[in-house]
Structures are given as structure tokens and as C-alpha cells.
Amino acid sequence: MRVDRHSKVLIIGSGPAGYTAAIYAARAALEPLLIEGLQPGGQLTITTDVENWPGDVSVMGPDLMARMRAQVAHVGTQVVSDTIVEVDLTAKPFVAVGDDGSRYTGDAVVIATGASARWLGLDTETRYRGAGVSACATCDGFFYRGRTVAVVGGGNTAVEEALYLTNFAAKVYLIHRRGALRADRTNQARLRANPLIEPIWHAEVAEVLGDGRVVTGLKLRDRRDGRLRDLAADGLFVAIGHDPATGLFRRQLAMDDEGYILVAPGSTATSVAGVFAAGDVQDRQFRQAVTSAGMGCMAALEAERFLAGHTPHAIAAEPGAPVTT
Incomplete structure (x- = not known):
């Protein structure tokens, strides 16, 4: 009324x-x-x-x-x-x-x-949101101490999230759909200098893998030839804006x-x-x-x-x- x-x-x-x-x-x-x-x-x-x-x-x-x-x-x-x-x-x-x-x-x-947060739009991403999929490293990075995580994105936010996660994670993958980052030069230099971060170029997340409870990995698609491969990871941080x-x-x-x-x-x-x-x-x-x-x-x-x-x-x-x- x-x-x-x-x-x-x-x-x-x-x-x-x-x-x-x-x-x-x-x-x-x-x-x-x-x-x-x-x-x-x-x-x-x-x-x-x-x-x-x-x-x-x-x-x-x-x-x-x-x-x-x-x-x-x-x-x-x-x-x-x-x-x-x-x-x-x-x-x-x-x-x-x-x-x-x-x-x-x-x-x-x-x-x-x-x-x-902008999401990737995957059904499996939605399924594991809050159980290994996050859009906030500052909020959830602490839960991944000594573990392996992946960040998706290519701008300043993605690089800053990846750098922040190195305070906790043993390994951080930065997945980007292109062959070069959009982040500013200072952030790119910091990323290159950090041995815990490994960029994965020309790739997109095709599926979030899990055991029904938590994330166990990602299925990546190479944007150049369409080939798929699995990447072991305990968490995925989406940083696309x-x-x-x-x-x-x-x-x-x-x-x-x-x-x-x-x-x-x-x-x-x-x-x-x-x-x-x-x-x-x-x-x-x-x-x-x-x-x-x-x-x-x-x-x-x-x-x-x-x-x-x-x-x-x-x-x-x-x-x-x-x-x-």
C-alpha cells in the first residue's frame, strides 16, 4: 500500500x-x-x-x-x-x-x-562463493596462510590484491586474459619483484573446481588456442572491479x-x-x-x-x- x-x-x-x-x-x-x-x-x-x-x-x-x-x-x-x-x-x-x-x-x-563486486559469471564461482571464492583479499586473505591462491584481473586492484595475499599465502597466481597488465608501472614493478607471485598470461577461468565443500583448483582456458588445463589452488580472488x-x-x-x-x-x-x-x-x-x-x-x-x-x-x-x- x-x-x-x-x-x-x-x-x-x-x-x-x-x-x-x-x-x-x-x-x-x-x-x-x-x-x-x-x-x-x-x-x-x-x-x-x-x-x-x-x-x-x-x-x-x-x-x-x-x-x-x-x-x-x-x-x-x-x-x-x-x-x-x-x-x-x-x-x-x-x-x-x-x-x-x-x-x-x-x-x-x-x-x-x-x-x-563484478564476478566472472560462472555457476561454479557462485557455488563456492564464501567457500574459497572471494572478491576481497583484505577481508579473507588471512584464511589462506601457507596455502596457494589465485587472483583474476589485470588492473591495479588485481595486482594490489596479489601483493597483499603474499603476506599470507605460500604461492599466488595472477591470471590475466591478456599478455600485459593494465596496472600502473609501479605496481607492475612490485609484482615482478615478488617471488611468490607467478603470472599466468592469456588465460581465463573456465570453471572453479572443488570437492563440494571448498575450492580445490581451477580449470583454465588458454585464450589463444582454447586448450584447457587444471591449476591446483585453495582459493580464488576475483579482482575485476x-x-x-x-x-x-x-x-x-x-x-x-x-x-x-x-x-x-x-x-x-x-x-x-x-x-x-x-x-x-x-x-x-x-x-x-x-x-x-x-x-x-x-x-x-x-x-x-x-x-x-x-x-x-x-x-x-x-x-x-x-x-x-
Whole structure:
């Protein structure tokens, strides 16, 4: 059933960034309204063991998100299970439209819609995701101490993931579909100097091999002649990029060439006054739960300061900052 709701702070998206923004906004008596989106809790809901969240030696990703959501509700946030399909950041107050036509308005907006890893699109990749297949070396590299892993990709992210994994793994294969990397020269020099990394050129992963429980290897296809060969490996890290969930905001907010929302240095403020972006939707470098939570805190505090300096009438009359793309 369609409903219309207004809040001082409208939060679009959940996960560590959205939930933390809601906690801080609620404690500031801003009566936030949080729209959870298609995947309530974000990427951590499909993550198994999380061992780098402060205060927990180990916690399951879905359990951590359930705890955050419970805290959000406890402090008084209105949580709505809906998906935003349209936004108008030129209107004052700002307007977001849900999947069923419900209209949500806010005097300030926090965007926490996150990003998703690009995957290879293999059925076996999906089957072993979280059981040997990962898109985050920083998150999961620790589990491969003394073991053999493979990284797929040819850009800076792939090389940096491979280099990071040498802190744990005994052997790291870097699989690239071409004969040369796209990574910058500094990263390529570091890769060549590391004896634990072995590049495999002109190759693509045709299948992820496993015993039904965990990954045991990869089937590689040579892109030049189509020949297949097996490679023994305990884990596969896919590093072919991320896609920020920013389609709703295109042509309304300044973004970089990959679609990440641009924010002011040391801030979560976007190109539109009163609109703030937190977490993976603007962070192309770290993409960690703890940094997303930190940015959610920043966004709520900045929204509070913005609202303190603007009466509702002034908010309604003030034009947004120019948008560049």
C-alpha cells in the first residue's frame, strides 16, 4: 500500500554505512527514516566469517547486520522494507519514490546504497562463493596462510590484491586474459619483484573446481588456442572491479568515470547541498565494513550540522550546488 512519509534525514540503503548513519542521526533526535533496499544489510549478509570487525574475534556477516539493524530500531529509526526506484534531488525537500509508488521526503539525504563486486559469471564461482571464492583479499586473505591462491584481473586492484595475499599465502597466481597488465608501472614493478607471485598470461577461468565443500583448483582456458588445463589452488580472488549502486543519482550528483559519487575532501558532502554519500558508494579504495561505518557516522554528523544551519523554509528555497559529470 502506498504511503507518504517525511523525515529530517532520509537514509537510502542499509549495510554498515546506512545503519551507522541511522544510529547517529537518531541519537541526534533527527528522527531518521531508513529505506533498506533490495539487500537489507548489504554485502555482509552474504559473507560468512568476519574476523576484522572491532570487538568480535569472529562473527557471521548476517549476524553482525542483524545486530546493527536491531540497534537501529532500538534508537528509534523508522526502518522501511522498500526499494527506491526514483529520486529527485532538485526538489526541496528531497524526494525518493519506492517500488510501490510510496513517496519519501527528507530535509537531508544520506546515500548508502553501496557497491557490488563484478564476478566472472560462472555457476561454479557462485557455488563456492564464501567457500574459497572471494572478491576481497583484505577481508579473507588471512584464511589462506601457507596455502596457494589465485587472483583474476589485470588492473591495479588485481595486482594490489596479489601483493597483499603474499603476506599470507605460500604461492599466488595472477591470471590475466591478456599478455600485459593494465596496472600502473609501479605496481607492475612490485609484482615482478615478488617471488611468490607467478603470472599466468592469456588465460581465463573456465570453471572453479572443488570437492563440494571448498575450492580445490581451477580449470583454465588458454585464450589463444582454447586448450584447457587444471591449476591446483585453495582459493580464488576475483579482482575485476566493483560497480557502485549509483544509477538512481546519475545526472543529479557529480560522479567519477566509474560511477562513484564524488564528495568534498575529508567529508561525505556531495555536489548537492544537504545530500551526503557514505560507504562503498563513494569509496573506491578501501571498501571495508569499518570504513563504511565510519563514513556513515560522518554523514549523520554532517547532516545534523547542515540542518542546524537551515530552517525548513530555507531548505525548501535553497538551490542545490551545480552538478558536473
